[in-house]
Amino acid sequence: MKVDVLAEAVIAAPCGRVAAYAADPTNAPEWYANITSVDWLTPPPVAVGSKVAFVARFLGRRLAYTYEITAYEPGRRMVMRTAQGPFPMETIYTWESYGQDADRTRMTLRNRGEPSGFASIGAAVVVAAMRRAQRKDLAALKALLEARR
Template sequence: MKVDVLTETVIAAPCERVAAYAADPVHAPEWYANIESVQWLTPPPVGVGSRVAFVARFLGRRLAYTYEVTAYESGSRLVMRTAEGPFPMETTYTWEPYGEGAARTRMTLRNRGEPRGFASVGAAVMAAAMRRAQKKDLAALKALMER
């Protein structure tokens, strides 16, 4: 069973600022509750072909995986796919100015993939857990950006 979870939020901060912060993997542990560590495998900054290793905890399990950036449009879109990890996953961020004066940003976070191994048994449970986690993560990012 495939998993496809899309969440979004509106952040009271300029699009360029939100995108620059969220697109930098070094900041991920600051707003992703489940991410424990991040390590660049290629030299920063982020760009197509960049590879980053993550260690996370999800559904009570430790997950180590490597993402490779497959698309990057500075300030508007970032797509990463697992190059190594427990199951194929793609994460997409989008950012766009929102409202008058563009002092706010609409950000979407989408995770989709095909769980296998332990995760394939409960894909529906996994999708629900991902949705909850993504909402919390975007709320944390919103709080950081609106300080």
């Protein structure tokens, strides 16, 4: 079963600020509830070809995986992919100014892939858990950035 989960949030902060913060993997543990650590495997900052190792807890399991940045348009879009582990995944962030004042940002977070191993057995459970996690993560990012006005 293929997985394709999309969530979005409107954040009361300028697009450039939201994108710069969210695109920096170093910040991920602050707003992703399931990510416990991040380690750069290539020198920062983010660029196409950058590699970053993540450790997360998901559905009671520890997951370690490496994302490679495959597309990056600062302030607009970032695509990360991993081919390893039980859940090869592509994560796509997009950002766009929202509203007439351009002081808000619409951010989308999309995860898609095809689970294998333990994740393929309960793919419907995985999708539901991902959907809940993405909503919570974007809500956490929104709260964090709006508090720093």
